[in-house]
Amino acid sequence: MTLQNPPVNSLSLDFLTEFCSALEKLEMDKSCRGVILTSGQPKVFSAGLDIMEMYGKSPERCGEFWRAVQEMWLKLYSSNMVIIAAINGSSPAGGCLMSMTCDYRIMADNPRYSIGLNETQLGIVAPFWFKETMVNTVGHRTTEIALQLGQLYSPTEALDIGLVDKLVPEDQIIATATQTMTKWLAVPDHARQITKSMMRKPTIDKLMSKREPDIQNFVSFITKDPIQKSLGLYLSMLKKRKS
Numbered sequence: 001m002t003l004q005n006p007p008v009n010s011l012s013l014d015f016l017t018e019f020c021s022a023l024e025k026l027e028m029d030k031s032c033r034g035v036i037l038t039s040g041q042p043k044v045f046s047a048g049l050d051i052m053e054m055y056g057k058s059p060e061r062c063g064e065f066w067r068a069v070q071e072m073w074l075k076l077y078s079s080n081m082v083i084i085a086a087i088n089g090s091s092p093a094g095g096c097l098m099s100m101t102c103d104y105r106i107m108a109d110n111p112r113y114s115i116g117l118n119e120t121q122l123g124i125v126a127p128f129w130f131k132e133t134m135v136n137t138v139g140h141r142t143t144e145i146a147l148q149l150g151q152l153y154s155p156t157e158a159l160d161i162g163l164v165d166k167l168v169p170e171d172q173i174i175a176t177a178t179q180t181m182t183k184w185l186a187v188p189d190h191a192r193q194i195t196k197s198m199m200r201k202p203t204i205d206k207l208m209s210k211r212e213p214d215i216q217n218f219v220s221f222i223t224k225d226p227i228q229k230s231l232g233l234y235l236s237m238l239k240k241r242k243s
């Protein structure tokens with residue numbers, strides 16, 4: 001699957017809806033046992049959640065957006081397929097979350113790229129299921145530091161802490177992902193799927209049982225004046241940096 005939402009694959013409501021529907025089709029297709037997730041945009045895997053979906057929007061619209069973010073995470077994290085992330089660019093915040101839902105992460109070895117959950121840098125707080133996905137990936141202590149600082153890691157640093165599993169030159173990323181997929185698909189599906197579910201089920205069940213309060217939480221947090229102000233400042237910083 002190639003992410004195509006120019007310019008930076010930000011995760012808008014429309015894009016998330018289309019992504020989930022495409023993933024669902026693959027999930028139901030019994031001939032499809034694995035997916036390689038990559039970006040069709042240069043230099044960026046995904047810029048994370050579309051900040052415009054959280055800035056100046058009505059509570060109803062924010063709620064609809066957050067449900068779509070939850071759905072994307074639930075579909076990816078609980079997928080029966082082998083999902084390999086071929087991270088061919090920067091992957092901050094929601095982009096890092098998306099990568100962490102995959103079974104294996106291969107990143108392009110380019111020091112200009114970065115990956116991590118940088119929410120605190122925007123003045124917002126990663127919800128419990130973002131936090132738990134990271135704990136499940138890199139461990140508690142590393143997550144504590146990473147989340148409080150809103151740390152973005154270079155590919156080498158990400159490999160050191162286990163946030164990605166392998167670095168390769170960018171032009172070899174799909175070939176490496178394909179070789180890795182062959183290895184994963186050699187394991188009998190039922191045994192691998194049960195094992196995957198055993199590892200991830202507690203975190204998935206937790207969000208499933210708290211979906212509505214999590215939406216309410218997000219809406220009441222994101223629509224607060226100081227949070228809107230922080231997002232506005234961050235957006236203008238992004239635009240200024242460009243000019």
Ligand SMILES: CCCC/C=C\CC(=O)SCCNC(=O)CCNC(=O)[C@H](O)C(C)(C)COP(=O)(O)OP(=O)(O)OC[C@H]1O[C@@H](n2cnc3c(N)ncnc32)[C@H](O)[C@@H]1OP(=O)(O)O
Nearest residue numbers: 010047048049050051052090092093094124125238239242
């Ligand atoms: C309770 C709340 C919990 C919320 C949980 C998760 C939050 C998130 O996921 S918030 C999103 C966090 N994302 C970021 O901080 C990334 C911001 N973007 C960047 O750092 C860079 O854009 C990036 C490294 C991805 C790419 O750099 P460039 O290739 O140099 O592109 P530009 O910076 O010039 O960006 C092009 C264009 O896109 C706009 N943009 C970038 N990111 C986003 C985004 N996440 N949402 C919306 N729009 C984004 C950027 O402003 C530029 O716009 P124009 O100036 O209008 O062209």
